[in-house]
Amino acid sequence: MVSRSGHASTLVLALGLVLASAPDRAQTKPDSPGLVDGTRLVELVGEDSVRLRVSLGGSILRAIAAGSDDSDLQSLVTGLESIYALILDLGDPEHAARARKGARDLEAELRRKGWEELAFVQEEGSTVRVLIRSQGERVRGLVAILIDTSDDEPALVFANVAGTLDLGRLQELGAGLNVPGLKDLQLPERPSPQRR
């Protein structure tokens, strides 16, 4: 039988451990409403199909906001909690079919969770889905899923931006970010796959 002092000791120990780990938890904020796990798309097609993966957490985004020399980028990332992107190779037709279904399922799930579909465009072998998560007047998350099978390098692009996001500012600065259309993505020159 554990005595009362034994319970108190255990409580003190647990509190100490929680306190010690608090800074790390505060940086990741896994409960952010705009955070979407894109790894399920990888599971559909396999890790070998990942061409690029970018995952930036709160700490590195704060570092960018504080230390980058790009003022436009600084203003965009301020208030963001996570930036995640994934590019999957859909050269295998079976993978392409799975990815399409995965994108549909993910969209349906997000809508059930309160996300709004901002747009869905289907044209010439490509589809673009954009969903946003709002809280009051603020956009707290954005998901873009682009599937392009119209050329010889079919791919799925999944992007998730979590945190307080100004869509108008994002569109305004979009051209300045110098990112071409999906068909023109210079994938080999992009950052190598990694996680932070």
Next chain:
Amino acid sequence: MSTVDRIDCERVRAATHRRLDGDALSAADLALLDAHLATCAACRTALSELETIQQALRAIPVPSFPSHDLPRVWARTSRGTPSVRLTSRRAVLRVAAAVGGLALALGGLWWSLPSRPEMPVASAAEIRRAADEARFVLGVAANALARTERAATDGVLVRGVGAALDRTSIRWSGAAPARPVKGGDGV
């Protein structure tokens, strides 16, 4: 049984034990032993029982012992170097309380600092690289927004409203004359 006989019995049984254990007896002891056993039934019975027990013990098989287990057995049976051991739950909890208290104290000290120093999360090179990656991902998002906007403009205005305008005309009010819209019938 007289006192002398009892003393003889005790000496004989001690000698009997030594002989069964394989000890060499002196000639005098052997002579005494044989002479006594010839006349003492109790000592003969005792000797017989001891021999029976010895045979039974020898009949027990001795299990072979794997040599590689010797260190483990030795470690479990030897006392080893004396050290502090937490043998009770109470002692474990005392240590846990001490560790927890220390963590709490350090945590409190950390949070009570007037301005906590920022943890160095990344080098300048890492920030530059992360900025490139962030620019890329945000660019993809902006690109997706732009594509949907273009699609909406093209689809709704050009194909929808534009087609409808093609089938109608706008009559301007006031002095301006009715101006036929491209493709319209001018009504």
